[in-house]
Amino acid sequence: MxxxxxxxxxxxxxxxxxxxxxxxxxxxxxxxxxxxxxxxxxxxxxxxxxxxxxxxxxxxxxxxxxxxxxxxxxxxxxxxxxxxxxxxxxxxxxxxxxxxxxxxPLWREIGGETRFEIPCGVSIGIQDSVDQLIEKIRLEVDAGYRRIKMKIKPGWDIDVVARVRAEFSSILLMADANSAYTLADVDRLKALDEFNLMMIEQPLAHDEIIDHATLQAALSTPICLDECIRNSHQAAQAIRLGACRIINIKLGRVGGFAEALRVHDVCFQAGIPVWCGGMLESGVGRAHNVALSTLPGFTLPGDVSASKRYWKRDVIDPWVEVSSEGTITVPGGPGFGYxxxxxxxxxxxxxxxxxxxx
Ligand SMILES: [Mg+2]
Known part of the structure; x- marks a missing residue:
């Protein structure tokens, strides 16, 4: 598609x-x-x-x-x-x-809360120019999304985040590096502290919990782990080592709902907020993410956004829609509800x- x-x-x-x-x-x-x-x-x-x-x-x-x-x-x-x-x-x-x-409904089957709406954020990829990025962010903020995530990599980071922050002083903003940095970049990542980011997601290697603990001790910005956390045991280890203050849960990355529930429970007991990550899903994966986001530990807006942001036509009916307040109404029908x-x-x-x- x-x-x-x-x-x-x-x-x-x-x-x-x-x-x-x-x-x-x-x-x-x-x-x-x-x-x-x-x-x-x-x-x-x-x-x-x-x-x-x-x-x-x-x-x-x-x-x-x-x-x-x-x-x-x-x-x-x-x-x-x-x-x-x-x-x-x-x-x-x-x-x-x-x-x-x-x-x-699926959300009830997994033990989610009776929540009528879930808060939504968007993830915006690296663009051809900073002007283009700012234009895209403005579009999403105007559409009502509650949180903006921008992708960063070396060379598309400090200056770009600075310009975005200057343009949008009060939005909930975060950056996702998808493992593009190493501990040699501590100063570069520390420079992001002044921009009041909600979090920096997975700055270091995809399988490196210990270096993230070293980095988190040097940063005031919370680190959120994504790629590193493949099961609840790794979530518990990362929390124990102080490698992150937030965890993103993706159903696929942890092998489905049973393990996602266990990761959620470990984080909930430790007071670590979680949110639902996205993988450019079709409506099917998107609907599963809506159900997952009803669990009580999902206190931060996730990457679950409207079908039309990704697809000319989605594989589900109706499509996943986001209100002007940046929320998705949780469907009430059986299963994932679409x-x-x-x-x-x-x-x-x-x-x-x-x-x-x-
Ligand atoms: Mg990520």
Missing amino acids: PLVHFFETSFGRTYSRDMILVEVVSNGVSGWGEVTCGEHPFYNEEWTESAWLLLKNYIAPKAAGKTLEAQTAGQLSAGIRGHKMAQGGFEVACWDLQARLNGV HLDLDFLASVRARLETLSPQ
């Missing part, structure tokens, strides 16, 4: 997405999940093709014909190291199916594989 506008991070530019949707069927009812990996193994080790093989060769053959509960469906593939996004695509589909079979646009899905589908117990 082509993106409305390219999205650039420190990894490079994305113009369109190849995504895997997982459908699990029981008693004629379907549950849907999305694999949130990218087209290339740059965010983590997974990519669309690796996830396809993992699902086809390992997960689906184990799942077909089994009696499962969503709470423990992830354990089916517990012997597989890594590849959490492929595993998570299956696991979240099981939660959606279970909620639909129980006739309740319908699949099956006609459109068929028109953009490149591959389909069905595995059954037979």
Whole structure:
């Protein structure tokens, strides 16, 4: 699916997405999940093709014909190291199916709060010019979004953040580096302290908790960890070491709802606020993120934003919409609460594989 506008991070530019949707069927009812990996193994080790093989060769053959509960469906593939996004695509589909079979909304099935709305932020990629970035931020602030996240990398950081802050003195602003720095850049990152950022997200290596603890001790700006936190044990370690003051939770990165709930609980008990990160999801992944964001520890606006910011046409009906106050209304229907646009899905589908117990 082509993106409305390219999205650039420190990894490079994305113009369109190849995504895997997982459908699990029981008693004629379907549950849907999305694999949130990218087209290339740059965010983590997974990519669309690796996830396809993992699902086809390992997960689906184990799942077909089994009696499962969503709470423990992830354990089916517990012997597989890594590849959490492929595993998570299956696991979240099981939660959606279970909620639909129980006739309740997904947010209720996972233990979320009765919240009618969730606060939304946006993530804005690196642009061709600072003027262009400022123009995009103005558009999103005017649309009502509660928090602006800008991507940074060496050379697109201090001066750019300074200009954005000068232009928008009071907005909730944060920066995401996607691991573009090392401890040799402490002074450069310290220079960002004066801009009153809510947080700097994942400045150092994707698998480096200890260096983040060293950096956090040198910064007044809170560090938020993203790539580093793949499970609740790592969340507990990062908190214990003082490596971050905020954690971003992504369903795919931690392998689905069961582990996301455990990460949430560890953070909640430690008083660490969490928020829901985004992976340029289609409406399916977006709807799962809305449900996740109803948990009580999600006190900061997440990267869950409107379908139309990303897609000319989304795969769900209705689309995810954001109010002029920057909120998404949590749907009340069973499962994740949106319908699949099956006609459109068929028109953009490149591959389909069905595995059954037979
Ligand atoms: Mg991030």
